[in-house]
Amino acid sequence: MLALATRAGVTHIDGQAVALAPAADGHRVRLQRGSVEEELSAPFLIDATGRAAWLVRKLGEPGVRAAELMAAVAWLRSPPSDHDQSTRVMSVPEGWWYSARLPQGLRVLAFHGLRHAVGEHVRTPASLLAEARRCGILPHASVDGELLATPQAHDAALRLQNRFAGHRWLAVGDAALALNPLASQGLLFALYSGLQGGRALLPAVVDGAVGPTWDSADYLARVRRVHQSNERALRGFAWAETRFPEAPFWRQHQRAVSPVL
Numbered sequence: 001m002l003a004l005a006t007r008a009g010v011t012h013i014d015g016q017a018v019a020l021a022p023a024a025d026g027h028r029v030r031l032q033r034g035s036v037e038e039e040l041s042a043p044f045l046i047d048a049t050g051r052a053a054w055l056v057r058k059l060g061e062p063g064v065r066a067a068e069l070m071a072a073v074a075w076l077r078s079p080p081s082d083h084d085q086s087t088r089v090m091s092v093p094e095g096w097w098y099s100a101r102l103p104q105g106l107r108v109l110a111f112h113g114l115r116h117a118v119g120e121h122v123r124t125p126a127s128l129l130a131e132a133r134r135c136g137i138l139p140h141a142s143v144d145g146e147l148l149a150t151p152q153a154h155d156a157a158l159r160l161q162n163r164f165a166g167h168r169w170l171a172v173g174d175a176a177l178a179l180n181p182l183a184s185q186g187l188l189f190a191l192y193s194g195l196q197g198g199r200a201l202l203p204a205v206v207d208g209a210v211g212p213t214w215d216s217a218d219y220l221a222r223v224r225r226v227h228q229s230n231e232r233a234l235r236g237f238a239w240a241e242t243r244f245p246e247a248p249f250w251r252q253h254q255r256a257v258s259p260v261l
């Protein structure tokens with residue numbers, strides 16, 4: 001994708017955005033590139049920094065997470081006997097598990113739950129594997145010593161930013177709307193919102209640059225519709241799990257979304 005963009009005339013500069021200042025005709029961004037700092041001017045900025053939502057946090061008001069959800073994610077070496085073709089999802093009192101076989105003999109294993117349970121799995125990887133083996137999320141029993149790296153903790157909560165577009169800026173992907181992984185739509189939404197954001201900006205392009213004004217209404221409405229449909233799906237999932245009514249994880253997640261009437 002980067003190669004395609006470069007061939008289409010995009011200039012690619014690798015670096016971390018570390019500071020933002022307003023300018024008469026747009027923004028000034030300070031980029032950290034190794035030990036070097038560089039300042040760039042831009043008439044328009046698009047925030048595609050994922051859950052970090054760097055620009056949104058500088059220019060907008062950060063959104064509210066629907067309900068606490070963290071993920072402990074691990075990568076395993078799958079045994080040759082693992083021919084499982086399914087995406088495996090399983091709910092347990094403390095949250096839910098996900099696993100899928102990947103190319104090159106790998107398998108992803110993730111536990112989603114409240115901060116303390118996820119923290120425990122990240123601090124003691126053996127507990128992650130033991131629990132995975134116990135609950136049956138893996139299609140094979142012998143998982144000892146297969147972890148390729150220490151499990152990582154990630155924020156996985158649904159979050160819609162209060163503002164994700166404005167004067168001379170726009171956010172796409174997770175920076176605008178980070179979806180609950182149960183929907184498995186984060187990558188699709190990143191592409192969709194990038195496409196829709198680009199379409200919304202096209203009429204405002206003058207001499208190769210986005211002008212000072214653009215019509216964000218259609219883009220805002222489309223992103224909000226995705227958010228609403230994600231919430232509907234989550235409501236269905238949360239209230240379909242009736243086995244653990246006393247478990248704090250399920251109580252929190254059911255409280256966060258009213259039941260389907």
Ligand SMILES: Cc1cc2nc3c(=O)[nH]c(=O)nc-3n(C[C@H](O)[C@H](O)[C@H](O)COP(=O)(O)OP(=O)(O)OC[C@H]3O[C@@H](n4cnc5c(N)ncnc54)[C@H](O)[C@@H]3O)c2cc1C
Nearest residue numbers: 016017048049050052054073154173174184185186187190
């Ligand atoms: C473990 C895990 C598993 C997932 N599995 C799935 C799945 O199976 N299916 C699915 O659809 N989605 C999945 N997702 C979600 C999916 O990865 C995201 O929704 C998607 O990557 C969002 O794309 P994005 O381009 O908006 O952000 P990202 O892919 O997060 O990219 C943001 C980029 O911005 C960079 N960045 C951040 N801050 C700055 C800064 N200040 N300056 C410069 N650069 C910065 C980051 O380094 C990163 O490269 C998963 C997420 C995780 C964490």
